[in-house]
Amino acid sequence: MLNYEDDNIKVLEYAGSDNQQIAKWKCLCKHCGNIFITRGSTIRNGDTQSCGCVHSQNEKKITKMLLENNIEFATQYTFSDLKGIGGRSLKFDFAIFKEGQLSHLIEYNGI
Ligand SMILES: [Zn+2]
Structure with missing residues (x-):
């Protein structure tokens, strides 16, 4: 997951896990430059297209x-x-x- 990068986002670093033990990742939004945190599963599914x-x-x-x-x-x-x-x-x-x-x-x- 750490080396993940596509046209929309780039994963920067591990950001701990949430209260359901799901790993979260700090990402860079390539559309606006915002840094945001999202679940790894949503990145893998292609659901994370931007910071929002x-x-x-x-x-x-x-x-x-x-x-x-x-x-x-x-x-x-x-x-x-x-x-x-x-x-x-x-x-x-x-x-x-x-x-x-x-x-x-x-x-x-x-x-
Ligand atoms: Zn953005």
Whole structure:
């Protein structure tokens, strides 16, 4: 893992393990130069594409598209009974409304 490097990130050093004994690694984000810490498994899966900056840049692009097309929407949309692993509440990146009624949900780069 220590020598891992791709177009998005470079692993710098071991950063201990979390409370579930999962190894974490200190990484350099090649998109913005930020140093961040992430789990080794997410690096191996290819889930770690950046420190998070690329995701937010793309969310900005989607926001712009929705605004330009005069689409009614909300960001970080959640439901009271939408729960993830461990009971954590989950949010969709965007919710699209049609005449005040929820019409579509957009999840960018997530499950
Ligand atoms: Zn970044």
